[in-house]
Amino acid sequence: MLTKRIIPCLDVKDNRVVKGVNFLNLRDAGDPVELGARYSDEGADELVFLDITATIRSRKTIVELVEKVAENVFIPFTVGGGIQTVEQIDELLRSGAEKVSVNTAAVANPDLLAEAAQRFGNQCIVLAIDARRSKIRPGKWHVCIKAGSEPTDIDVVEWAVRGEELGAGEILLTSMDADGTKAGYDNELNKAVTDAVNIPVIASGGAGTLEHLYDAIVDGGADAVLMASITHFENYTIKQIKEYLRDRGIPMNL
Amino acid sequence: MIVVIDYNVGNVKSVCNAFKHIGCEAKLSREAGVIENATGIVLPGVAAFGYAISALGPLAELIKSLALGGKPLLGICVGYQMLFESSSEYGRHKGLGLVGGNVGSIPPGRVIPHMGWNLVELPKDMDLFAGLGNEKHFYFAHSFCAEVEDAGAKIAYADYGFELAASVQKANIYGTQFHPEKSGKTGLKVLHNFADICKKQNGEKTPK
Numbered sequence: 338m339l340t341k342r343i344i345p346c347l348d349v350k351d352n353r354v355v356k357g358v359n360f361l362n363l364r365d366a367g368d369p370v371e372l373g374a375r376y377s378d379e380g381a382d383e384l385v386f387l388d389i390t391a392t393i394r395s396r397k398t399i400v401e402l403v404e405k406v407a408e409n410v411f412i413p414f415t416v417g418g419g420i421q422t423v424e425q426i427d428e429l430l431r432s433g434a435e436k437v438s439v440n441t442a443a444v445a446n447p448d449l450l451a452e453a454a455q456r457f458g459n460q461c462i463v464l465a466i467d468a469r470r471s472k473i474r475p476g477k478w479h480v481c482i483k484a485g486s487e488p489t490d491i492d493v494v495e496w497a498v499r500g501e502e503l504g505a506g507e508i509l510l511t512s513m514d515a516d517g518t519k520a521g522y523d524n525e526l527n528k529a530v531t532d533a534v535n536i537p538v539i540a541s542g543g544a545g546t547l548e549h550l551y552d553a554i555v556d557g558g559a560d561a562v563l564m565a566s567i568t569h570f571e572n573y574t575i576k577q578i579k580e581y582l583r584d585r586g587i588p589m590n591l
Numbered sequence: 592m593i594v595v596i597d598y599n600v601g602n603v604k605s606v607c608n609a610f611k612h613i614g615c616e617a618k619l620s621r622e623a624g625v626i627e628n629a630t631g632i633v634l635p636g637v638a639a640f641g642y643a644i645s646a647l648g649p650l651a652e653l654i655k656s657l658a659l660g661g662k663p664l665l666g667i668c669v670g671y672q673m674l675f676e677s678s679s680e681y682g683r684h685k686g687l688g689l690v691g692g693n694v695g696s697i698p699p700g701r702v703i704p705h706m707g708w709n710l711v712e713l714p715k716d717m718d719l720f721a722g723l724g725n726e727k728h729f730y731f732a733h734s735f736c737a738e739v740e741d742a743g744a745k746i747a748y749a750d751y752g753f754e755l756a757a758s759v760q761k762a763n764i765y766g767t768q769f770h771p772e773k774s775g776k777t778g779l780k781v782l783h784n785f786a787d788i789c790k791k792q793n794g795e796k797t798p799k
Contacts, residue, residue, distance in 0.1 A: 338750060339707035340728060380775060382708055408608045413730060413773050433605060435732070435773065460704045460732050506704070535702070560707075590708040590728035 340590040341554050342382035342561035343578055344539060345568045347372055348389045349418075352398060355389070356565045358517035360485040366569040369402060374409040376568070379575040381412060382590055385438070385509070385539075385563060388418030389484060396425070400432050407433025415463055417509075426453050430461060438463035438509055441482040444489060444496075447503055454504025463539075464505035468493045468526055469513045478512075478526055485513050493526070494533050501534045508534060509563065512542040519545025519566055527557025539563050547573065547581040554587055593617040593789055594629035596654070596670075598646045600638040602772070606667065606782075609772040613779050615786040623653055631789030632662060635772075636669030640678040640694065640735065643669045644686065655687045663763045663789045664689070665719075671766035672737055674759070680735050689764050691741030692756075697734060701752045704734045711749045711757045711769070719758065719765055719784050720747065727777045729757065729769035736768060763792065 347354045347369050354372050355363040366372065373384055386406065388399045396419070403416055416429050417438030426437045443450050443464055454462045467485045468478040478493040497508050510530055512523035522543045531538045540559035544550060544567050553559045567573050576591075583589040595606050597619040610617035617633070620626060632654060636643045644651065651673075658664040666674045675686045678694035686694070697703050708728040713720040720727075731749070739746050739756045747758040749769075758767045765785065771778035 338752075339702075339705075339709055342707060377775060407605060409612070411609055411612065411773060411779055412775050413732075413770075433608075458704075460706050506706070537702075537706075 338588055340382070340588045341559075341582070342539075343550075343575060344383045344385055344561050344563045345376045345381050345575075346385040346387065346541065346563045346565045348387050348565065349399070349402065350390050352402065354569065356517065356569055360513060360516060366565075370405045370409055372569070373406050373414070376575065377410040377412045380579065380591070381575050382561070383412055384410060384414040386414060386416045387438075388416070390418075400428055403429055403432040403434050415509075417463070417465055423449070423452050423456060426457065430457060436461040436463050436507070438465040440465040440467065443500070444480060444482050444491065447499065450500060450503035450505050454506070459504050459506035462505050463507045463509050464497070464500035465509040465511070466493055466496060466500075467511050467513050468523075470523070470526075476525070478529075481513060494529050497530045497534050501536050505536065507537045507539065509539045509541060515543030516541075517566060518543055521545065521549040522553040522557055522559075522562075524552055524557035527553055527559050531558030537561060547578060550578060551582060551585055551587065554582070592629060593631045593633060593786060594626050595619050595633045595635060596626070596647070596650060597621045598643075598650065600636045600643055600646060600669070602637045602668070602770070603635050605772045606633055606635045609779060609782055610786070613783050613786070615783070621650060623650075626650070626653060627657065629662065630793040631785065632657065632664045633785070634664065634666045634670035634673065636667065636673070638669055640669060640672055640680040641682060641684045644673055644684055647673070651687060655689060658689055658764050661763055661792070663785065663792050664765065665785050666766040667772070668733060668768065668770060671759075671768050672735065674764060674766045675737050675739075678735065690739065690744050690759055690761050690766070692737050692739040694735050694737050697736050697751070697755075698753055704732060705751055705755070706732045709749045709751060709755075709757070709769075711747050713747055714745055717745050717747055717758065717760050718788055719760060719767070719781050721784050723777065723780055729767070729771070729774040729778060731757075731769045733768060
């Protein structure tokens with residue numbers, strides 16, 4: 338049996354880890370390589386690095402960062418942010434990332450998922466979805482692109498199902514409404530997506546307490562939980578998180 | 592020095608990074624002379640079986656003869672699968688045949704690829720797992736698995752709804768389906784144990 342995974346997320350801007358609230362008001366959280374190595378050492382199951390600048394200028398920087406991270410991190414890690422082509426995916430995988438996540442480019446060109454999955458295997462293609470609760474359609478969410486700045490009218494659950502069909506091996510599902518609030522994951526959203534797809538879903542956005550993580554796994558059906566604020570600012574250690582979940586009956590790699 | 596076989600597949604660098612991190616000398620190479628002089632050989636690999644074995648080319652025979660001559664060999668993931676006689680991944684492919692058994696699909700009825708951290712039971716007599724206790728979690732990412740048919744091989748199993756052969760040891764030949772280079776501290780300890788095995792083997796061979 339596979340364990341449920343605890344995944345710290347490092348949002349990287351100008352070579353620093355930052356963390357905001359609802360994708361805004363960024364606060365500095367340290368050096369990405371140092372923080373990554375610390376999490377690897379502390380027993381995190383995986384890491385996610387998101388380049389939130391994702392400009393053309395930052396592309397070279399992120400490849401260099403991935404190389405440095407790979408020298409210091411001995412757990413699997415995913416890289417995302419601004420990835421547009423199969424060639425960029427190839428470069429990041431060769432630099433040492435296990436997986437890449439795509440968001441905006443997959444919405445603009447869904448074939449990217451299929452092409453990348455066929456070339457590299459679906460285990461290394463993560464579909465990242467930024468979801469915003471719909472104000473007009475109750476119980477529905479729409480997909481946002483370009484780091485959350487641009488709403489689309491694509492339904493999140495339908496997009497997740499389509500992503501799986503196209504070849505995504507995993508879904509990184511972020512609730513923009515919950516992100517950085519520390520008020521808990523959007524488990525209605527998590528449940529809607531985990532019920533609809535067969536691939537693993539990583540719940541993201543809103544972790545504030547250990548109970549929130551438990552709820553995302555049990556109520557939301559998540560295979561993995563992503564967090565930033567509660568581990569970056571050392572409210573909880575990875576060990577504390579895992580012991581808590583294990584004691585509540587969740588299979589953990591401890 | 593340990594030599595990590597450099598052929599055109601993923602993750603070769605991660606393995607070198609991991610050895611470097613634990614203070615073991617490891618060199619990436621595809622030169623016969625360098626491989627012959629290695630204290631031990633690591634055959635990594637993230638690729639389809641057929642692609643990996645053809646990318647290995649003439650190195651396959653060299654690695655096989657050195658392993659049969661007693662040089663410690665560690666196969667990882669597809670490198671592990673290549674230790675066996677054959678694989679049915681996208682056609683029929685011959686492996687190195689160093690360990691009896693064949694590679695086939697993970698039985699249906701579960702999520703494939705098998706990806707994530709799975710508990711492995713560690714037999715006391717497997718040198719790779721010295722000092723790690725009875726069981727530990729390791730990181731897996733694969734869709735095919737080996738069915739070991741070799742009375743001379745020791746096997747460590749993982750439970751993925753069936754008995755998955757996670758690691759084998761046959762004399763000086765070692766293999767792990769999981770990725771020790773991506774399995775945190777536990778994985779680094781496995782690599783450290785392999786480095787110790789190489790040192791010991793080499794020390795015994797060097798006349799005083």
